[in-house]
Amino acid sequence: MTGAGPEGARTVKLRFEDDHAVEFPVEPGQTVLEAAEAAEVFLASQCRVGSCGTCLASLLSGSTRTVAGRTLSLLPSEQEAGARLLCSTEVDGDATFELGYDSGLASQRPALLRAVVTGVQQVSGTVVELRLELADEIPPVVHAAGQYARLRVPGTDQWRSYSMAGTARALPELVFCVKLIPGGAMSAYLERAVPGDELEVEYPLGGFSLRGGTGQHVFVAGGTGLAPVLAMVDELRERRGPKPPVLVCFACQSGEDLFGAAELRMRAFWMPGLTLRIGVTEGDPPDEETTRGTPVSLLGEEPLAPDAEAYVCGPPGMVAAAADRLTALGMAAHRVHAEKFVPTDT
Amino acid sequence: MSETATRRSEPVSAARRQFDPYTKAVWGLMNHWYPAFFSSELGEDEAKGIKVCGIPVILRRANGEVFALRDQCAHRGVRMSIRPACFTKDTLTCWYHGFTYDLETGKLVTIVAAPDDPIVGDVKLQTFPVREKNGIIYVFVGDDGYEPVPDLAEDLPPKLPADYPHQVPHLLDDDAVVLGIRRTVASNWRLGVENGFDPGHNWLHRDSPIVVALDTALPLGLVPRGPNALTTFEGDGPKGIRNEWDSGDYDVVMSSEKLGLQARGANKIPGLRTSIFLPGVLMVEHWPAYGLAQYEWYVPIDDEHHEYWAVVAKSCPTPAERTDFEYAYDKLWRDAALGAFNDDDLFAREAMENFYAEGGTGWDDEQLCGMDAVIVGWRKIVSRYARGYQTPQAHPTPKNA
Ligand SMILES: Cc1cc2nc3c(=O)[nH]c(=O)nc-3n(C[C@H](O)[C@H](O)[C@H](O)COP(=O)(O)OP(=O)(O)OC[C@H]3O[C@@H](n4cnc5c(N)ncnc54)[C@H](O)[C@@H]3O)c2cc1C
Numbered sequence A: 001m002t003g004a005g006p007e008g009a010r011t012v013k014l015r016f017e018d019d020h021a022v023e024f025p026v027e028p029g030q031t032v033l034e035a036a037e038a039a040e041v042f043l044a045s046q047c048r049v050g051s052c053g054t055c056l057a058s059l060l061s062g063s064t065r066t067v068a069g070r071t072l073s074l075l076p077s078e079q080e081a082g083a084r085l086l087c088s089t090e091v092d093g094d095a096t097f098e099l100g101y102d103s104g105l106a107s108q109r110p111a112l113l114r115a116v117v118t119g120v121q122q123v124s125g126t127v128v129e130l131r132l133e134l135a136d137e138i139p140p141v142v143h144a145a146g147q148y149a150r151l152r153v154p155g156t157d158q159w160r161s162y163s164m165a166g167t168a169r170a171l172p173e174l175v176f177c178v179k180l181i182p183g184g185a186m187s188a189y190l191e192r193a194v195p196g197d198e199l200e201v202e203y204p205l206g207g208f209s210l211r212g213g214t215g216q217h218v219f220v221a222g223g224t225g226l227a228p229v230l231a232m233v234d235e236l237r238e239r240r241g242p243k244p245p246v247l248v249c250f251a252c253q254s255g256e257d258l259f260g261a262a263e264l265r266m267r268a269f270w271m272p273g274l275t276l277r278i279g280v281t282e283g284d285p286p287d288e289e290t291t292r293g294t295p296v297s298l299l300g301e302e303p304l305a306p307d308a309e310a311y312v313c314g315p316p317g318m319v320a321a322a323a324d325r326l327t328a329l330g331m332a333a334h335r336v337h338a339e340k341f342v343p344t345d346t
Numbered sequence B: 001m002s003e004t005a006t007r008r009s010e011p012v013s014a015a016r017r018q019f020d021p022y023t024k025a026v027w028g029l030m031n032h033w034y035p036a037f038f039s040s041e042l043g044e045d046e047a048k049g050i051k052v053c054g055i056p057v058i059l060r061r062a063n064g065e066v067f068a069l070r071d072q073c074a075h076r077g078v079r080m081s082i083r084p085a086c087f088t089k090d091t092l093t094c095w096y097h098g099f100t101y102d103l104e105t106g107k108l109v110t111i112v113a114a115p116d117d118p119i120v121g122d123v124k125l126q127t128f129p130v131r132e133k134n135g136i137i138y139v140f141v142g143d144d145g146y147e148p149v150p151d152l153a154e155d156l157p158p159k160l161p162a163d164y165p166h167q168v169p170h171l172l173d174d175d176a177v178v179l180g181i182r183r184t185v186a187s188n189w190r191l192g193v194e195n196g197f198d199p200g201h202n203w204l205h206r207d208s209p210i211v212v213a214l215d216t217a218l219p220l221g222l223v224p225r226g227p228n229a230l231t232t233f234e235g236d237g238p239k240g241i242r243n244e245w246d247s248g249d250y251d252v253v254m255s256s257e258k259l260g261l262q263a264r265g266a267n268k269i270p271g272l273r274t275s276i277f278l279p280g281v282l283m284v285e286h287w288p289a290y291g292l293a294q295y296e297w298y299v300p301i302d303d304e305h306h307e308y309w310a311v312v313a314k315s316c317p318t319p320a321e322r323t324d325f326e327y328a329y330d331k332l333w334r335d336a337a338l339g340a341f342n343d344d345d346l347f348a349r350e351a352m353e354n355f356y357a358e359g360g361t362g363w364d365d366e367q368l369c370g371m372d373a374v375i376v377g378w379r380k381i382v383s384r385y386a387r388g389y390q391t392p393q394a395h396p397t398p399k400n401a
């Protein structure tokens, strides 16, 4: 969650090998890596859960905490000497870190790639599934489930953000679920898009990704907010090791908007530990397996386990309501992670 | 789309998606128990290697107990089993530069010429849980750190209910005598599994010596006709599916008028039925004769080989019964049942490999028919309950290569 708590944001300073330094705010519940990316500083990272060691830095001043539920690959002796993995580090106040590379390399900057449209399919009254195939070489850093890409609206200088609906195992294919906005620039393009069109893609972006942990994974998705949730559920299913219990609460405005239900039911078939609640906010549910409700009301009244981890995605209002509801059901704010689908111009 | 696939329709592909994870499980199911060796193959202080799901594993017996480690030296990656070296009861030494590992923990405990090297104590080989029962050594092929390790019984066909009239022994019964053979087959493990309980292939065995000699009434095939033909096992315990051949919901086909074929044999076997359980363990009750059970495994070696295990089990509460069964196994069942009879199955599996292998189109283009309901059921059960899937492993080398 990125809503600033009562303590407000802290400032983190990063010093690179070449003595170049940057400063940016870190909000409570944000990792240093996420905060850096929000400030458009793209640090080296790979697994984003504390195991690969790519995001290594040394703490020069300040006090830090490790994101709950992670197993770091750092030895205790390294930690004592100040080593930190920024993907898994939160700060308690202002802090300064040193990085072992030049600011010029501070990038695994998202790559700028060409992609070809391989499919455009209307999957409900208001949602289009867009399939792209990367035409350039797959970049060395591929997306973590939950991340997004920016697509350039062909023939314009406008860029729009969309979350990948699949895992990196499907590369070079990228799949997006796009809500058609009346009068929207990308929406207008998609009405006429055909396979074979070329698009420019900035990829991968964002800090919305799985945090690890073996407790229940609660997903709350509204509308096309389902896209990163599908990717995360597939990641949980396809990755090695035991699967945590999963709860998915997903709703669209109406039966005419509803999409993705068959895909979700397939996931529930493959994962006996997945509980699925699908709803529509207005009007009659289209079938017996769909109820009337919002993503938030589908969460129900049952308190959540203290080791549960929640991932929320959708329009900003829904994200805020979900965060409140999850806190009321007993979740600590730092265990609620969210991606807000804000319109491009705000 | 090929011409033989003209009956493919949208609903068919939707049903197919339900077992999508299975069609991708080329390298086998992870985090399951598999047989590794017969107990008789691993004497005291012996160490031998196998490959399961592409993972090299070395097993060593010390003070009677069997230990399993990853068979790839942490130093330069050689397979230690190709030249086993053991100097103490609790360690395994690599024949090349002398990295020496603790059998129980896999930890590097010394290096022959460099005992003070700082990596000693830090480096570790993955270890695998082992169980040994009734002449078979089983190994749990798990992702490093997979927990909790399920009981072996979770990955074996379940025990028959005590009130069931046609009893056969369970593999872990104390009085079960289990005897068998294993061999390497050049087909993907799934083709092995799917051959074992395939109700449409029985007629393939019609001229097998044992069928002729025992005058067994082996049907040409069996066609499911109702809901009681199949029982699925999805609750607690082993996950699988059983053909209920005697349920009345299976048509037992003894002749083909059109082709002028007639199943021979006067001796019906009561209680004969087949079932399959994760990770691919076949149980044939009352085969090759009443009171016996044949069990089979199709252990994935790599993407195009499996180790085919076939054993016959009999309850032998007394030493005399054991001696009798050992004699019958030695003189009859081994060569006539596990040998000649199942050779027909090996032939079929290897013949299917081309169609389904990497680059083949079998998983998309096969045209299943009514007899194949149990095969689709098995695929869906794997897709729901497998504890994990092996990812493609580099440098696939067939066992012993
Ligand atoms: C990180 C991130 C990930 C995103 N992922 C997805 C995704 O996977 N799928 C998806 O459908 N959307 C996603 N969005 C939202 C999407 O980027 C915007 O909705 C985008 O502006 C739509 O582009 P457009 O060209 O169709 O409309 P625009 O030309 O951008 O907008 C036209 C008009 O509609 C308004 N508007 C734009 N978007 C919305 C909206 N969502 N709700 C209400 N009014 C709106 C604008 O303010 C403007 O007035 C994401 C946004 C972010 C920030």
Ligand code: FES
Pocket: A044, A045, A046, A047, A048, A049, A050, A051, A052, A053, A054, A055, A056, A085, A086, A087, A088
């Ligand atoms: S990105 Fe892998 S440890 Fe942080």
Ligand code: FES
Pocket: B073, B074, B075, B076, B077, B078, B094, B095, B096, B097, B098, B099
């Ligand atoms: S390769 Fe095993 S000790 Fe060097």
Ligand SMILES: [Fe+2]
Pocket: B195, B196, B201, B205, B345
């Ligand atoms: Fe057979």
